[in-house]
Amino acid sequence: MITEIIMPKQGLQMTEGAITKWLKNVGDDVKNGEAIIEIETDKAALEIEAQGDGKLLKKIHDEGETVAVSKVIGLIGADTDDISKYDTEPISESKPDTKNAVIENTLKSSMPQNSNGRIFITPRAKKLAIDNKINFSNITGTGPNGLIIEKNITPSLLNKESFLAFKGIRKTIAERMIESQNTYAQAYHKISINMNSIINLRESLKKSNINISYNDIFIKICSKALLENPILNSTLENDRIILKHYANIGFAVAVDNGLFVPVVHNAETLSLEEISNKSKNLIKKARNGSLGIADFSSGTFTISNLGMYDLDEFTAIINPPQSAILAIGAIKKQVVAINDEVCIRPIATLCLTYDHRIIDGAPAAAFLKRVKELSEMKTGGAL
Amino acid sequence: MSIKTYSQAIKDVIAEEMRKDDAVFIMGEDIAEAGGIFTCTKGLLKEFGSERVRNTPISEAGFVGAGVGAASCGLRPIVELMYMDFAYLAMDQILNQAAKIRYMFGGNVKIPMVIRGQQGIGRGNAGQHSQSVESLFMHIPGVKVVMPSSPSEAAGLLRTAIRDDNPVMFFEHKALYATKGEVPDDPEYSIPFGKANIIREGKDATVICSHLYVQKALNEAEKLAKKNIDIEIIDPRTLIPFDKTTIIKSVKKTGRAIIVHEAHKIAGWGAEIAATIMEEAFEYLDAPVLRLGAKHCTLPFNLGLENAVVPQQEDISKAVKKTLYIS
Numbered sequence: 001m002i003t004e005i006i007m008p009k010q011g012l013q014m015t016e017g018a019i020t021k022w023l024k025n026v027g028d029d030v031k032n033g034e035a036i037i038e039i040e041t042d043k044a045a046l047e048i049e050a051q052g053d054g055k056l057l058k059k060i061h062d063e064g065e066t067v068a069v070s071k072v073i074g075l076i077g078a079d080t081d082d083i084s085k086y087d088t089e090p091i092s093e094s095k096p097d098t099k100n101a102v103i104e105n106t107l108k109s110s111m112p113q114n115s116n117g118r119i120f121i122t123p124r125a126k127k128l129a130i131d132n133k134i135n136f137s138n139i140t141g142t143g144p145n146g147l148i149i150e151k152n153i154t155p156s157l158l159n160k161e162s163f164l165a166f167k168g169i170r171k172t173i174a175e176r177m178i179e180s181q182n183t184y185a186q187a188y189h190k191i192s193i194n195m196n197s198i199i200n201l202r203e204s205l206k207k208s209n210i211n212i213s214y215n216d217i218f219i220k221i222c223s224k225a226l227l228e229n230p231i232l233n234s235t236l237e238n239d240r241i242i243l244k245h246y247a248n249i250g251f252a253v254a255v256d257n258g259l260f261v262p263v264v265h266n267a268e269t270l271s272l273e274e275i276s277n278k279s280k281n282l283i284k285k286a287r288n289g290s291l292g293i294a295d296f297s298s299g300t301f302t303i304s305n306l307g308m309y310d311l312d313e314f315t316a317i318i319n320p321p322q323s324a325i326l327a328i329g330a331i332k333k334q335v336v337a338i339n340d341e342v343c344i345r346p347i348a349t350l351c352l353t354y355d356h357r358i359i360d361g362a363p364a365a366a367f368l369k370r371v372k373e374l375s376e377m378k379t380g381g382a383l
Numbered sequence: 384m385s386i387k388t389y390s391q392a393i394k395d396v397i398a399e400e401m402r403k404d405d406a407v408f409i410m411g412e413d414i415a416e417a418g419g420i421f422t423c424t425k426g427l428l429k430e431f432g433s434e435r436v437r438n439t440p441i442s443e444a445g446f447v448g449a450g451v452g453a454a455s456c457g458l459r460p461i462v463e464l465m466y467m468d469f470a471y472l473a474m475d476q477i478l479n480q481a482a483k484i485r486y487m488f489g490g491n492v493k494i495p496m497v498i499r500g501q502q503g504i505g506r507g508n509a510g511q512h513s514q515s516v517e518s519l520f521m522h523i524p525g526v527k528v529v530m531p532s533s534p535s536e537a538a539g540l541l542r543t544a545i546r547d548d549n550p551v552m553f554f555e556h557k558a559l560y561a562t563k564g565e566v567p568d569d570p571e572y573s574i575p576f577g578k579a580n581i582i583r584e585g586k587d588a589t590v591i592c593s594h595l596y597v598q599k600a601l602n603e604a605e606k607l608a609k610k611n612i613d614i615e616i617i618d619p620r621t622l623i624p625f626d627k628t629t630i631i632k633s634v635k636k637t638g639r640a641i642i643v644h645e646a647h648k649i650a651g652w653g654a655e656i657a658a659t660i661m662e663e664a665f666e667y668l669d670a671p672v673l674r675l676g677a678k679h680c681t682l683p684f685n686l687g688l689e690n691a692v693v694p695q696q697e698d699i700s701k702a703v704k705k706t707l708y709i710s
Contacts, residue, residue, distance in 0.1 A: 127666045147708075149708055
């Protein structure tokens, strides 16, 4: 019996997925429930499991190809099964229901083209370039009429220029960032925080074998400050501003070729330790590409922490449809004046980006000031 | 190993197979007392007698038909055509009868027949006696098409042909008969059909050729090697069945292919191979597949003009360089 491997629909918006890796070769034995292929949607990377036992008989689509939801990607079955009807699945037959109807080859679509829209290159040279991720659009061919031939794809090009496929997660991030920049009136506030209390808190918890990150602490602090300043925790929808009295706080996790923003839901109801456990789990899932839709949905506010890169401070772009994002820089010992005395304190600079269409400077400043207060409380602030 | 000419190698295999199997016999024009015009049957009459070495009238349709009849009744005829050009007279016997009988009788009748003879240029035999007609027989299913290009190839392939239970068109080349080469003495020495011969390994371009062009390609390979161009030479040996695997593998390695044959270029077997390469190795190609074949012109009587019609040895290097974009 033939079992079809189908491109699954993960979430309402998904119309297509890109095959990032086949985990099995044709002829390999496959068990029901075993991971067989890795795909990437515009939101997440995930593994597809086999829905039947047998051998992998055929890969209908290869790595790098983008396939519409519900189309057959491959076949599982016995050697004796007749798979001839799958031999030529015409691409034009695919009927994805939305605008992304065209199934395109990852590499081809992301390859720049010259002004005429056509690059003359021999099939062999093209294969060599694509296999080595060499951008061939700017190569001068030495064949007849500038034809790019095999010998023009020289090893020296290997390290000088390369390309990455611009689709999937990367493309989604790009679209969202542009949407954010073009739609939101982004304004910035900065504030410096004395991190003494937070450092002490972390150290004391560490002694009890509880490891929490600065991020976890800021998630907790922000959840409290946001409920007190709900305009920072709001979304503009047509003729109304929706104020949210719960704090679903996303935090940016860098991965290869992009970033994920998993969300700690209802952070205001969680203890610091609970937040920490949740965020550790989410980070792990983000890194191995197993975040589910629910893991990065319904965020109301985002924290981005690049302190580990030793940045003094930085600004972030708002993650739509949220209205504010907090960027956290590195903790650095600085000379500060306290009670007219010169002191050395561990200082971190926070930069809040907010949507000035709905948030004015004063409430944004009040929110930041509250974050500062909570952070600097001797008893561990909000905790 | 013995050094033999191409014609000697053929004669010896016929004699060996006739000794081993009483069902094998040979017939054709002037093959008995005269020993064939290229001596491929010389001395056979004396050893095997006139029942098994039979002269025929000048009627190819008649004696090829007789061969089909004998084969269908259990004998293993070797039918010699004085010129393979004369096969046209027997086309119905070959392509409508021999090729189809086994299929149409549900496998109950076999036609273990070899039709052999020489073809090609080299003697100024003019339009009706100098053609290379092998491509014609590739198009109709049911006959095998064999093209030996050296004495040992002739010996090994002819033995396989005689022992095959299907009709085999065995194309010798008149200009190869006098060429000499080592032939294994083993009376069981045979070469399987459908297994191409990699004559020379190389990395820059694949030259696919048979008959006279194998040696010509080797000669050019030496010249090209001095210019750091390293060609691979493949002799398909049998066109039906055809060893696609070896050729596709080679082209995937080299990225360039040139097919050279003496048959006319238009609809010649080079077109079939070129198309196969494009179907199965397109993305490995760095240049169009090139074909060298005879011009679309009747082979002239004049030897100088004869050479003007068929591909010349130097044309091989020119084509190789063209695929490498070297002028």
